[in-house]
Amino acid sequence: MSLLCPNAFLSPLAIDEAVTRALAEDLGRAGDVTSIATIPEGTRGSAVMKAREAGVIAGLAVAEAVFRKLDPSVEITGHLRDGAAVQAKTVLMSISGDARALLSAERTALNFVGHLSGIASATAEFVRLVAHTKARVCCTRKTTPGLRALQKYAVRCGGGFNHRFGLDDAILIKDNHIAVAGGVRAVLERAKAAAGHLVKIEIEVDTLEQLKTVLEVGLADAVLLDNMSPATMKQAVAVVAGRLVIEASGGITHESAAAIAESGVDYLSSGAITHSSANLDVGLDIEI
Secondary structure, rough: OOOOOOOOOOOHHHHHHHHHHHHHHHOOOOOOOHHHHHHOOOOEEEEEEEEOEEEEOOOOOHHHHHHHHHHHOOOOOOOOOOOOOOOOEEEEEEEEHHHHHHHHHHHHHHHHHHHHHHHHHHHHHHHOOOOOOOEEEEEOOOOOOOHHHHHHHHHHHOOOOOOOOOOOOOOHHHHHHHHHHHHHHHHHHHHHOOOOOOOEEEEEEEEEHHHHHHHOOOOOEEEEOOOHHHHHHHHHHHOOOOOOOEEOOOOOOOHHHHHOOOOOOOEOOOOOOHHHHOOOOOEEEEEO
């Protein structure tokens, strides 16, 4: 059974790159000297991975890759898939293989599952809080360097959606672009002239006046309302009147999400989902 979330793709290349880098960081130059010194070669062992608190799980496929990297013959049984909501003490995975490999892989595997499950759980809470509205919850590019693909996958496991994966897959004009380019009209005209026919153009605005200029120019596909109050966002929604996709951004938290979504915006993007989510407590119990 695949351990990946059924509604979210994660490249095996991204998994392998992250796992290889993490294990190299942990095993260093001499390997797991503790396990080598204390566990006889060839010893077999079994373990179960459990959630120690309630949440939404992500990263099981990454954990599987960690164990297989150190013991290609390891036997793994997944009891559920990424994206599953679990209670405390739920068994996530059973592992059987070389005992040294299990012990050497333990922390790296748990780090991935705990971190990614924390993101999935935080996303799921955002989604729950805005479920009575049409708004979708998105992440941002505020990700841990080297882990973006995995973190954005975890967002999807939690029921959220992804914004840009990088600077190369959409045009997002920020306030500094506007300042350097010489204003809203100039920056939009240049962006439209350079954009391919499949490339969307989104522009950030701080005020209703800027928004009205964007609408007058008429070259944007979406507008990002940056750090506006819910009341001002509601006015912006009325001004746009369905002509643009509207995204709200800027310090959005679980506490403010519902009021922002109720303004009528289409998307809420939150950097906190990836840069500030608490680790979900997951443990590995060895059974020899």
